[in-house]
Every structure is written in C-alpha cells, then in structure tokens.
Amino acid sequence: MKVLKFGGTSVANAQNIKLVLNIVNKKAANEKLVIVVSALSKVTDMLLIASKKAAAGDESFKVTLTEIEKKHLEILKELIPVSEQSSLLSHVKRIVNHLETLLDGCYLLGELSLRTSDTILSFGELLSSYIFAEALKQNLKNSSYKDSRELIKTNSNFGKAAVNFEITNELINDFFASNEDQVVVIPGFIAASIDGINTTLGRGGSDYTAAIIAGALHANELQIWTDVNGMFTANPKVVKQAQPIAFISYQEAMELSHFGAKVLYPPTIQPVLRKNIPILIKNTFEPEAEGTYISNQEMANTNPVKGISHIDKITLITLEGSGMIGVSGSSKRLFEVLSTQNINVIFITQASSEHSICIGILNADAAVAEEAINNAFEVEIAQNKIDPCIVERNLCIIALVGENMKNHQGLSGRMFSTLGKNNVNIRAIAQGASERNISAVINEKDVKKALNTLHENFFEENTKQLNLFVMGVGNVGEKFIEQIHQQKKFLKENLKINLRVIALSNSKKMYFDEEGIALKEWQFLLETGEAADKEKFIANVIELNLRNSIFVDITANESISKVYEHFLKRNIAVVTCNKIACASEYDNYKKLKKLSQQFNAPFLFETNVGAGLPIIDTVKNLVASGDKVNKIQAVLSGSLNFIFNNFDENNTFHDVVKEAGAQGFTEPDPKIDLSGIDVARKILILIRESGYKMEIDEITNESFMPAECLETTTNEAFFESLKEHASHFEAIYQEALSKDSRLKYVAQFENGVANVSLRFIPKDHPFYNLEGKDNIVLFFTDRYIDQPLLIKGAGAGAAVTASGIFADVIRIGNI
Template identity: 35%
Template sequence: MKFGGTSVADAQCIRRVVDILEQHHKAGNEVAVVVSAQRGVTDQLIEIAGKLPTAKDDSAIAPLIRALSTRHMTTLEGAAPDQVAEVGADIEERLISLQNILFAVYNLRELTPRSKDYIISFGERLLAPIVAAALRERGIPSTVMDGCEAGILTTPQHGESTSLPESDERIQRRVGPLLKKEIPVIMGFMGCTRDGILTTLGRSGSDYSASIIGAGIDADEIWIWTDVDGIMTCDPRVINDARVMPSLSYLEVMELSYFGAKVMHPRSIEPAMRKNILVRVKNTFNPTHPGTTIVRNGQRDNRVVKALTYIDKVAAININGAQMIGRPGVAKAIFTILADHEVNVMMISQGSSEANISLIVDESHLSAAVTALSDLMKQGVVREVSHNHDVCAVAVVGAGMAGAPGTGGRIFTALGAAEINVMMISQGSSEANISFVVHQDDGPRAVRVLHDEFHLSEASDE
C-alpha cells in the first residue's frame, strides 16, 4: 500500500492511514507500506536547493529547518504522542543532516545532481518514522526503511532513475521476512545504485517505489491510496460529471499517463505488469469506495472509449524544409538534439511528404526546444522552425478502439459538428490512443463534446 502526500498531510490523516492498515493487519493480510513526503515538502526542498548556489546569503536555511521541524513534530505529537521523545530525536537528527547539506551547497556554490537527490529525499526521511511510530502506538510492530535498505537498486541517473532487475531478489530477502510479524514502512521516491549512492525516481516516484516493492515481494495486489475515488473519465475540473472508472487495463493507464493525466507515472505500471499484479487506486478519505482496478486486460466494456485527457500548458512546434524529403537521419537529428536539451516530446505527427514534422512539447520546454532546433537550422538540416502557444492537446483513450472501425470518424465528426478545428492528429500503433491538437479556447469544449459523444458520464453495461 502506498500513501501519497495528501494522505499523510497531518496527524489526523496519519491516524486515518493507520486505521486502514490496522484493519487489514487484523484481517490477516501481510502489508508493506510505502509513503510519500507530506504535501508540499518536496516542492520546498526543490525550491531552496535551486536557489542556494546563487543566493546572496544563507538566511533561507534556518527558517526552512524550523518550519519542517515544527510541522513534523506537530504531526508526531498528534499521531504518536507516546513516542515523541524517541522518534522526535530521530527527526531532529535528520534535520541536522539536511541543514548541513544545504549549507554545503550554499558554501560551494554548486548543486550537483547527486546532492539534489539527497536533499529532496528528506521529505520521505522525515515522514516515514512518524507513520511507523503511529503503527507502534496501535500495538503493530513497524520498522522504517529507506528505498535502498528495502532493496531498490537503480540506474545511476539522478532525478529519473529506473529500477534494475536484481531489485526483486533483494526486496524479497530484505522486506519479505518482515511481513509475517510487522508492517514495514518504506520511504518512497528513492533507491540507490550498486555503489550505494542515493537516487530518486522522478515524478510519481513513490507510486513507482510501491510497484517495485510489490513486484519484489510477489504481492497479490498493489494499492495506491490518494485523495480521489479512483481514475476518472476526465479531469473533473474540466468535466464536472466525470465518472470514476471501475476498471482499466495496464495499456489504458499507460496511455493516459504518457499523455500527462495525473494518474500514475507509466513506469509505475511496469513492475506490476511484469508480475501480472492487480493495482488498485483508492481514496484514503473514502476507503469504502471500490476505486479503480488496473489489470492486464481490463474489464469488458460496451464502449470503445474509456477516458479523455486534456492538457493546456503545451506548445506546438512545426519543423519544415524540402531538404528533409528522403534524407535519412533527419528525424534522428531532431529527436537527438531535443533529448540532449532535456525536451520531452508528447506528440509527433509527420506528413507523407516528409517535408514537415509537427511536435507537441510541454510549455516549459519550448524555449529549450527552439534553441536546440535553431542549431539544426544553422546546419542546414531543416529550413524553418515555428511555434504556437495558443494550443491545447486532447487524448482519447480506450483499448476497445483497437480494431474497432469508425471510432476516428465518430471523434472528428462530433468535433466538426461543434465547429472545432483540429490542427494536428497523432495515433500510436497500439490503437488505444488518438490524440489531437486544437486552439486553446476550443479545448474544454472539445473534451465536453467527446465526453458526451461517448456517454462517458453514464455507467456502462458490461
């Protein structure tokens, strides 16, 4: 079971988490727990780490340490009052370590990827001992482990590392034996290299940790506890009658995640897929709701389309040039230079003439992308690069679209009837995702039109 930042935001939330764990423990289930940092803490750590190398002075460090101490000690006092002295001393010791590395970054005027990983792991380092203490307060034995101690071995890429295959055996050996007698609490978001150097797992890293741990202990199920009832047909801020989907396939969740839906990182599904483990997404604040189950083939549904994602903070880049036609290696040059500048490409479309390639990137990556592609213009690989901020992207997702004639026709007929102009279309070979780009102002309306066209607010007949 993994509990996210909102699920452990304060003492009351942690008591609710322990209620859930106690119930499953008493029922005879063997449970391992992965926890995130408290909501907002990792963002605070990222912010200060980024500012210190160029800061005028070190005055920001002491207030941050005091704020983190106050927040975590208050949480500890409310969640495990009988263990304040012992666990509080552990938290204060960890805060001294954090303070020392922050001063080092300031004094050296350098933030290395390795130092940044160490700093941003402290949200989990401060929180996990409190959850374990709250379990012990209920009479349930509990040990705290960081990701490395639990056995998660990773590639050496700081900030975006990936679990290695030998993690399974290490996790089974280190975590497996504990499950018979206690509930281990494991810090999410982190692992270590074969040399023992700490690494972090990137966005939704705690979900990924939970899936890695679940695969390692051969779990029957992996439960992701969050603050919503499950995975929804669309973002409820865009569609107010969006519905929780009872079941999705691994493929559908990966398609939604790749396209930016705040569901789970696509890598979070991979360890579960490898071991064919059922994943549940449930609401800590409404634990009786069945949530969404994620399995290999999903649940049979009478609809071909399951969900929509909508992203408005994107930009379109158009790359043109007759010299691109029939010239081997142009696409390689484009995507290599974008990768070198750490630009994530979300969508790709190329005309059959080969004279135009269109890309969709995150808006925050646009400047880096334009800089990178300018180099290719100077080299004569491409002739022209233009970009457009006034766009948004929509993805239509459903495993039932594969081999189902007419789905694309329904999508674009409905959009045409609503007088919504489609600027770019992209479809993957899995056929489980059709993505398109429209003008910014048309985005919410496009989602509404398709949500209605495919009756996604209505429960399906299975």
C-alpha cells in the same frame, strides 16, 4: 501479500494520517502488508526551495527549515502519547539537524550538486515514514520500519537513478523471507547507489518504490491510495460530469497517465506490469469507494473509450519544404537534434507526401528547439529547400483512450465531428497503428470546451448540455426562465437535454455563474449582480468559451441586435425574438444567415413572427421542399388585433391600448406596434424567408395614426395624444360599423409588392372572426393555390412568446 502506497495528501496532517492508520489496521487483520509512504504534502517542495535558497546565499532557508521541523513535530505530538514522545522527538530533531548541516554546507559553498540535492530531498520520506511507523506501532505491535535505501539499489544518476533490479530483487526477497511482521513501513521515492550514496527515483518515485517492492515479492496487488476515487473518464476539475473508471487495462492506464492523468505515472508501473500484478487506485478519504482496478483482465461489453485526457502547454513545431521529399535521413536528423538538447517529443505526425514533419513538445522547450532545428538545417534553409521551422505555442493535446477502440468503427469521425460542431479547430492529428489512442492538437483556450463536449458525447448517454446567456428578463424573459425551471427535469430525462442558464442581464444588472444559475432564486441573484455592461457581457460569454453556448436576446434593442455577428463567428448560437436584425438591411440579414452556416452556429428567430406560432419554420419547410410562395396575407400583430377587437362604443381607443400594454401584448413603446413598423418588419422577414430580396423602405406603410401621436417622445405624452385625437379613432370605428366590417391591421405581399395597413374586413373574409390577440397567415404557393395554407393562433403575450423562444432552444438541443 499486498503493497499499499499512500501519497502526500494522504499523510498531509495528523488527521489524514489517522485515516490511513485506520485503513492499514483493518487490512492487516487479514493479510501481510507493505506500506510505502510519501513525504508529507508540500514538504518535498519546501526542501527544494530551502536547498536552492541556501545555495544562492539566501539565509531565509532557515525559516523554511524551521517550518519543516515544526510541521513534523506537531504531527508526531498529536499521534504519539506524551509518555512515549521524548525519544521520538529527539530522533526527529537529530534528522532535522542532519538536514540543517547539509543546507549550511550548500550556503557556505554556494552550490547545490545533484548528489547533494538527492540527499536533501530524501529527508521528506525519511521523516514521514518514521513518524507513520511509530504511530502504527501504537495499535499494531507486529509492525516495523525498513529503510528503502537498504533494499533498492541504483546507479549514480542523481535526480533520476536507474534501478539495478538484479541486486534489488535479491535484497527485497532476502529481507522479507526472514521478516515475520504483519506490516512493514518503507519510505518511498528514495534509494541508494551500490556504494551507499543517497539517490532518488524521480517523478512518481513513491509509486515506483511500491511497484518495485510488489514486483520483487510477486504481491497479490499493488494499491495506490490518493485523494480521488481512482482514474476518471476525464479530469474532474475540468469536466464536472467525469466518472471514476471501474476497470481499465495496463496499457489504457499508461496512455491516460501519459496524457495528463495525474493519478499514476506510467514508468512506475513497469515492475508490476511485467509480473501481471493488478493495481488498485483507492481514495484515502472515501475508502469504501470502488476505485479503479488496473489489470490485463478483459472486460466485455464496455465503452470502447475508457477516458479522455489532455496535456497542456504544448508547442507545435513544423519542419517542411520540398527538400524533404524523397530525401532519407531528414527525420533522423530532426530527432537527433532534439535528443541532443534533451527535449522530449510528446506528439509526432508526418504527411505521406514527406513534405512536412510536425512534432509536439512542451512550451518551455520551444525556444531551444527552434534555434537548434534551424541551425541543424541551415544549409537547406539557405538554399530554400526547407523553410525555417514554424512554431505555434499555447496549444494542447487531447486524446481519446481505449484498448477496444480498434474494434469499433467511426470513433475518430465521431470525435472530430463533435469538435467541429463546437468550432474547435484541430491543428494536427495522430493515431497509432494499435488504435489505442486518437490524439489531436487544439488551441489551449478551447481545451475545456473540447473535453466537456467529447465527454458528453462518449460518456453521458448522449445528454447534450446547453449553456444559455440571456439578455433581457422582463415579462417575456421572466416567463422564459420560469418555463426552463419547470421543464428542466423533463428535458433531461426525455430529450437528453441538460439546460443551464449561465448568465442573466436586464438594463440595470447582470449576473454570471459558470456552473449554472440556481433558477429558484434567479431574481435575487440578479439583484446582487454587477452593473449591466453590454460589452462586458459579450466579452464574458466569449471568454467562458463553453460548449453549446446560446445567446438568447429577449429585448427590442437595436444595439443588442448588432452583436449577433460577434457571437455567430465564435460558434455561439443566437435565439432571438428581437426583429430588428432580420428586418435590417438585406445584406446584413444575409450575412447573419451565412455566418450561421459558416461557423455551424444556429441562428433562430421563430418568435420574430407570430410569437410561438410555427410560421417561419413552415415557410422554411415550404421553400426547402421546392414550393414557391407567391402571395402572403396576414394579420401579424396580436397587440393590434387585441386593440381593434376590444375597441367599441364602450371602450375608448386610449383605454384599450392601455390594457394591451398592461397585459404585455404591446412593445414597451406602444408606438412600435401602432405605427405599423412592427408589422412591416414581420412581413419583411416572411418575404425574405420565402426567398425574395426586399428592404423595409420598399413596404408601403399606410398609417391610421395621426402624425402628432407618432411624434411624441414619451409614453405619457403618447397616451395623452390618444385622448386628444379620440374623435379620429371614433370616426374609423363608425366607418367600419357602417360597412358591416371589422377593423384588422393587415400585411400583404403579392407580385413583389408589399404593404401594411388598417383594413375593413367583410364577414366572408377569413380574417373577420379572428378574435383576441390571435394572428393568422395565409400562404398562397404553387402547391396551395385555391385553398391557401393557413396558420392561426395566439400571436402575442409573454407566455406564448417565451414558449416560442424555448422551442428554438430545444431545436438547437436536437441538432
């Protein structure tokens, strides 16, 4: 024999009930069944509301009662043929009339006792189970209905009655010994006291009913049918990648249920646990899905962590003081106070110094607990031996659960390391001697990030999800998105990196999608987004609080560069091609680097120098390995190199600069490149990364541009001025020809002095043959003395810059 329990969502409406009837009919062909039915979805809540309204003198309870009656009659009419409805409708109406009499009594008396409440709440299961039993008889004649109040006997503790198992087991066995029906339908949740008064079994009552029946009959299996595919590795509403757990032990199931898994309520499985009867959690709406099998059967070679769960709305109360050290009875007094106030303690930890005791309770109990504890210890508080209790609200308990965790070393370290890397602050820790669960208290705002991070680490083959927030989607940004879209599958399969673009913004629009933007249509989605707002963009990124968040700045905007600090302080990595921050005041540059270390938030800016070339990374490795950079010579502007490589007797300076802009080699404002400030910033960044302190105004910038050109305020005026000063640029070109040299814009650092300037490069110099938009850097160090370390390659262009940004993102994924 098997016992099957169907929850409220499984019998929410006629369509769902038909699915349940189909499941029962199939299973009844092979074995005897007991079917335990919950109230229709939401009906118990409606009954509770109606009773409270009636007791408060609110006549609108009659409206709720009418809704309850209508709901049941409509379902009955849809399930039962018209020819057989008359007597059944009359029976349902009689039950509803009895309910109405009770509610009228509450209304007239102006009160609602626990005993009356139990009787009123019992009507949900009485109605649903009766309708279900009658519907089942339409196809399965060898089925019957039995009122669970005649089988399950309790004490008179109304609201949460305790079962008298000796009498109950005898009644159940006697009934089923003489019953020959293939299927018996029983209402869940309800019972009766020894003298026949209605009682209820409390939270999880229908599960409890099913477990009581299964335990008494030594059933082969207890099946709990619900609306999910079993117990999950985490709450699937919070962790989208959560997976159903195929096999789990009783103890693991209870631990997960205690820590918030709603599928099962721990006390309800006690009757089957004692008899070693397996439990199967199944989905009514996907009956072919495997579900979760709960038993004492040992599973070899499985993940030692079976699930990650949490309890929210937690308050942490700490009682501490020197007066507790070595004084016996402090803990006893504390827990007696809480017990007297009927406050359940969910979490306990105590320092070995005995200086403090920390407990976790529900937020709703916090005020009462604080007052009661302070009153109980008022003498010690007055004598300054103990401090008034410290109360911290709006916290959450997260827990790793697994029967075999005790046999695997380093799990707790892995858990806390994973949380720490994502800046999740741990307020308290508890681990039982059984090591079946490791619990930690964190801020409620961090729970989604914490659960997803832990799940990723323990259940997703070390796949790391990176959440990108991209500011600036012009030429470079467009290529960056294109590259992500192209490589997304490769990264997931080969590097175990799952890239998601959560937000995009340009100067006009911004668009957010917490589940990840569909990159095939990102341009359309961005156009449909809201008006761009830098402050709101930042606030959204921080509020989402996603794990492994990365802010990607693909602008040349100074105001954007000033927000890096806000992100780094919140453990949000920053990847940028914007040189302004790293070329700002030295103190600000050092502060950003320090914040990156302090909050474990990578700050990467490889594309600040040389686009996609590994120039900054090389400097970092030189310095880290103990080498010292003594001299730097470089051509660092791909745009200027392109311009001077193409400026000749056939192409005017104006036309070449125009072409450089059209190909995306210059900044949107070409004066940034041509003024030399862009090159000055780049050499400054290399100098700082080499370990030297320098400010931008200490770099000599010998401009080759006429002052009138640099003083223009629009691009149109700037290009017009290039035409007006064409003779100036022609003279520079002719001088280079006369010296048999080529023009290169060179940055140099040596002996603490730096400068950037246009130079005439002779044929025997390494810079002479630098073509196109290429960059070149020569590092002279303690190790590279006679022959400098040389890095050369494309140093400008949307695609190579985007690839450099992409490489920085991947570096973060590999950390």
